[in-house]
Amino acid sequence: xxxxxxxxxxxxxxxxxxxxxxxxxxxxxxxxxxxxxxxxxxxxxxxxxxxxxxxxxxxxxxxxxxxxxxxxxxxxxxxxxxxxxxxxxxxxxxxxxxxxxxxxxxxxxxxxxxxxxxxxxxxxxxxxxxxxxxxxxxxxxxxxxxxxxxxxxxxxxxxxxxxxxxxxxxxxxxxxxxxxxxxxxxxxxxxxxxxxxxxxxxxxxxxxxxxxxxxxxxxxxxxxxxxxxxxxxxxxxxxxxxxxxxxxxxxxxxxxxxxxxxxxxxxxxxxxxxxxxxxxxxxxxxxxxxxxxxxxxxxxxxxxxxxxxxxxxxxxxxxxxxxxxxxxxxxxxxxxxxxxxxxxxxxxxxxxxxxxxxxxxxxxxxxxxxxxxxxxxxxxxxxxxxxxxxxxxxxxxxxxxxxxxxxxxxxxxxxxxxxxxxxxxxxxxxxxxxxx
Numbered sequence: 228x229x230x231x232x233x234x235x236x237x238x239x240x241x242x243x244x245x246x247x248x249x250x251x252x253x254x255x256x257x258x259x260x261x262x263x264x265x266x267x268x269x270x271x272x273x274x275x276x277x278x279x280x281x282x283x284x285x286x287x288x289x290x291x292x293x294x295x296x297x298x299x300x301x302x303x304x305x306x307x308x309x310x311x312x313x314x315x316x317x318x319x320x321x322x323x324x325x326x327x328x329x330x331x332x333x334x335x336x337x338x339x340x341x342x343x344x345x346x347x348x349x350x351x352x353x354x355x356x357x358x359x360x361x362x363x364x365x366x367x368x369x370x371x372x373x374x375x376x377x378x379x380x381x382x383x384x385x386x387x388x389x390x391x392x393x394x395x396x397x398x399x400x401x402x403x404x405x406x407x408x409x410x411x412x413x414x415x416x417x418x419x420x421x422x423x424x425x426x427x428x429x430x431x432x433x434x435x436x437x438x439x440x441x442x443x444x445x446x447x448x449x450x451x452x453x454x455x456x457x458x459x460x461x462x463x464x465x466x467x468x469x470x471x472x473x474x475x476x477x478x479x480x481x482x483x484x485x486x487x488x489x490x491x492x493x494x495x496x497x498x499x500x501x502x503x504x505x506x507x508x509x510x511x512x513x514x515x516x517x518x519x520x521x522x523x524x525x526x527x528x529x530x531x532x533x534x535x536x537x538x539x540x541x542x543x544x545x546x547x548x549x550x551x552x553x554x555x556x557x558x559x560x561x562x563x564x565x566x567x568x569x570x571x572x573x574x575x576x577x578x579x580x581x582x583x584x585x586x587x588x589x590x591x592x593x594x595x596x597x598x599x600x601x602x603x604x605x606x607x608x609x610x611x612x613x614x615x616x617x618x619x620x621x622x623x624x625x626x627x628x629x630x631x632x633x634x635x636x637x638x639x640x641x642x643x644x645x646x647x648x649x650x651x652x653x654x655x656x657x658x659x660x661x662x663x
Contacts, residue, residue, distance in 0.1 A: 230603070230619060233626050253625030254371035257333040259396040259635060264420070266335075266395060269296025271326060275318035276309030279341060284383040291394045300326070302335040302394050307357055308379060310340070311350040319360065327364070333371035335394050336364065339386075340378045342407075354378075358405050365403040365658045366623045373402035373624075373658075381410030389648060391419065392639040400632035402623055403658030406651060414547070414643035422642035424449030429489065429497050431455045431480050432504030434463035436604050437553075440630035441501055444638040446471040450499060455480070455489070480504050480530045486537025496545040499641045500538065502531045502552045502575075507606070509564045520567045527571035532578060539590055546591035547643050552579060553633075554598040554652055560661035572598070576652050583650035593649040595640045600656025603627040622657035 233253050235241040245252045257263065270293035272285070284306065289295075293302055305322055309315070323336070330336060340357045344350045357376055365374035375393050379386055386408045392398050393406075416422035428445045432438040434456035446452045452473035456464040461477040468475040476492055478485055489497075505527045508519040531552060538544050557565050558572025575596055583594040601607065601618035607627070610618070619627045636655050640648055 230626060232616065232619075251620045251625040252369070253620075254332055254369070256371045256399040256624065256626070257396050258399045258629070258631065263396060265292050266301045267292065268301035268331065269294055269298060270302045270304065270394070271295075271297045271300040273303065273305045273322040273326075274309075275305060275307045275322050276311060276315035278306045279308040280306055280339065280379070281382045284339075287383045287387050287390060288394075290387070291391055293394065297326070297329075299329055299331055300334065301331045302337070303330055304390075304394075305336070305338045307338050308341040310353050310357065311347070312353050313349075316353055316356055316360075319357070323364075327368065330368075330372055333396075333399065334373075335398070336368065336372065336374040337390065337393050338374070338376045340376055342378055342380045361405070362403045362658070366660075368623075371399075371624060373398065375402060376405045378405065378407045380408060381413075385410060385413050387413070387415070388422075388639065388642065392636075397635040397639065399635075400624065400628040400655055400657050401636060401653065404653055406648070406653065409649055411649075416642055418449075421449035423499070426498035426642075427451045427453065427493065427495065428499035428501065428641065429453040429455055429476075429493070430501040430503055434460040434467060436606070437599070437602065437630040437633050438501075438503040439467050440634040441503060441637050442467060442471060442473070444631070444634035445499065445501075445641060446473060448638055448641070450641070453493065456504070480534060481525050483533070485530065486534040486543075487541070489534065490538060490541045490543035493543065496543050496548075497538065498545050498548050500535070500544055500548070500550045501637055501641075502535070502550070504530070505553060505571075507565070507568050509568065511564050512566045515567065523567040524571050524574075527568065528574040528578075531575065535578070535582070539586065539592065542590075544590065544592050548590075548592045549641050549643070550586070550592060550594045551637050551640050552594070552596035554579075554596045556598055556600045556654065556656050556659050556661060559598060559654070560659070579650060579652055587649060595648060595651045595653070597633055597636050597640070598652055598654045598656065599628065599633050600654065600659045601627045602633060602655075603629055621661065622659045624657035626657065628655060628657060 361376040428450040430442045433442045433454040454464045454468040455476045458477040464475040552575040554575040555572035557569045586592045
């Protein structure tokens with residue numbers, strides 16, 4: 228469903244009226260398209276404290292396609308890895324205060340931070356302060372700009388895929404996030420435009436909506452995609468698979484042998500496993516029968532745990548593989564009428580945090596998740612008008628996201644990246660005003 232308020236707010240009368248009434252003033256976001264796969268324009272590199280990064284940062288940023296400049300930058304990167312005390316936080320203000328207004332509409336501000344040092348409480352406090360700074364700046368930047376913090380444990384090269392994502396139109400609906408980049412070895416793709424070439428990806432619940440968008444993005448990035456959905460959606464799944472040059476697998480993911488059947492269908496194994504299948508059965512807890520509770524927990528969480536365990540035990544996720552779950556803002560902030568859904572999606576967060584270290588150590592597989600906020604789908608189109616409008620406006624960007632926004636984030640997490648993106652739960656919510 229079209230966002231008529233967003234369209235109106237972009238007109239001259241709309242800008243005047245929304246400003247006078249103090250209403251949200253969302254800006255049309257620049258998203259990735261075949262015509263605009265990346266940004267063009269200037270990137271401004273600033274520093275605060277005594278930077279810890281090596282000389283690789285400048286060439287890494289140069290490979291994003293942005294050129295150095297300060298007149299009207301489309302992106303600003305602040306190296307704050309050397310901020311170790313309150314005095315150095317003053318340099319953060321001094322660096323960004325003069326330039327924030329000059330950042331282009333739908334531009335990017337990325338702050339680079341260091342891991343929190345538990346042996347130095349002054350450094351820990353100063354680096355933790357960067358999180359509050361970034362999240363606050365994200366809520367006031369306006370004009371479709373996003374602000375994110377990247378904590379680097381390794382050198383700049385380990386963050387290249389993350390910086391390419393955050394400094395591109397692919398991250399249009401990702402803001403206010405803290406992303407940790409490990410110090411592990413980095414696997415650089417031969418072709419950044421097709422980083423999944425030669426790899427096999429399976430997406431559950433992929434016959435429609437977000438799942439179909441994820442499948443399309445992974446196929447665009449070079450993967451052979453397996454479109455999995457329930458037998459009742461066989462025709463839709465087959466249509467998506469045929470369009471993408473992949474294959475369809477009709478399977479109820481809640482069946483006890485689902486993992487074994489997936490492994491049997493893909494004897495060469497999987498490189499990317501995206502758990503997207505999910506359902507809602509909303510009702511307040513006092514009115515929720517056990518069936519509504521159980522069905523949501525089984526589809527959204529139980530099946531994910533069982534299938535993941537079975538595939539890892541059989542070695543069906545190849546070394547260097549990626550598992551990406553789908554959490555939700557409802558699992559982070561909670562939502563009235565969704566105790567079952569919120570519990571299931573918080574469980575996905577727990578799965579990532581609990582499994583990630585062991586999966587990497589024992590199987591060479593990384594585990595991450597995306598947590599969508601209000602995404603414009605057929606499901607949200609059926610929500611009553613006023614609730615739908617509240618969902619759209621209650622984020623820093625003042626609008627709903629698209630299935631493509633979630634898909635692009637999965638697409639960033641899907642290629643090999645060593646320790647650069649592992650154990651992450653990345654919110655795709657326009658920096659929702661709810662939750663951490």
